[in-house]
Amino acid sequence: METTLWLFAMCLVLGSVVGLLAGLLGIGGGLLVVPALAWLLPQAGIESGLVMHIALATSLASIVLTSGSSARNHIRLGNVDLQAVKLLAPGIVVGGLGGSVIAELVPEHLLPKIFAAIVLMLALQMLASIRVSQNNRTLPSSAKCIGSGGVIGVVSSLAGIGGGSLTVPYLNWHGLEMRRAIGSASLVGAIIAIAGMVGFIVAGVGDEALPAWSIGYVYLPALVGIVSTSVITTRYGAALVSRTPTATLKKIFALFLLFISVRMFIG
Known part of the structure; x- marks a missing residue:
């Protein structure tokens, strides 16, 4: 019980940081939650063979509420492009469910390295686009958006994230102003997380090795600890977006991606 309470307290702190970043950058926080839980869970007595799957599933479950709260604040501020979300949503749902199935098949040690490479490429693309204040690109056809959403959903579910690190650069590259890309990514993240979470819950049902208080x-x-504070701090991050210049947002986002990429590469 003591280790469970310690884990809960640590997740309260983790959630406050995750919520702020969710509102500011349009991410669900999985890029922080998964590595943090991978370190915290073994110290709370969770069996090592279950740690990564529990970290991914719990991260996605927390993103449902964190990104949902962030999306609500961004909708209120007019930062969400609902048409873009509708185009990506079908592929995202299928991809999110598929990613949770693939996670059972891919060797666990390969997942962080694969995602680190993707995050690095996204960071470099974002840095290269900082000087481009606006472009003439528009969102592609419905079929291409569904395909892109599928890729975002699969990769996000595999990595236990809401997909903001993929969705924000994608939408910004296709002409959405940075604030609207971030706001839209928050809503997309909630959709991805719901699909991925359901997949992991179904995959884990019947596993007798899982600890008590698991679904x-x-x-x-861990889930209750994270969301207890994250849903509160998202409003502050969302408010900061409306006051921050686009170039500054891109720099913050790119540096955040670079940091996460390096941490994943070195383990």
Whole structure:
């Protein structure tokens, strides 16, 4: 019980940081939650063979509420392009469900390296686009958006994230102003997380090795701790977006991606 309470307290702190970044950058926080839980869960007595799956599933479950709260604040501020979200949503749902299935098949040690390479490329693309204040690109056809959403959903579910690190650069590259790309990514992240979370819950049902207070691979003490504070701090991050110049947002986002990429490469 003591280790569970310690884990809950640590997740309260983690959630406050995750919520702020969710509102500011349009991410669900999985890029922080998954590595943090991978370190915290073994110290709370969770069996090592279950740690990565529990971390991914719990991260996605927390993103449902964190990104949902962030999206609500961005909608209120007029930062969400609902048409872009509708175009990406079908592929995202299928991809999110598919990613949770693929996670059972791919060797666990390969997932962080694959995603680190993707995040690095996105960071470099974002840095290269800082001087481009506006472009003439528009969102591609519905079929291409569905395909792109599928890729975002699969990769996001595999990495236990809401997909903001993929969705924000994608939408910004296709002509959405940075603030609207961030706001739209928050809503997209909630959709991805719901699909991925359901997949991990189903995959974990019946596993007798899971700890108490688990629903599938979702570990409730960690989930409740994270969302208790994250849903509060998202409003402050969303407010900062409306006051921050586009170039500055891109720099912050790119540096954040670079940091996460390096951390994933070195383990």
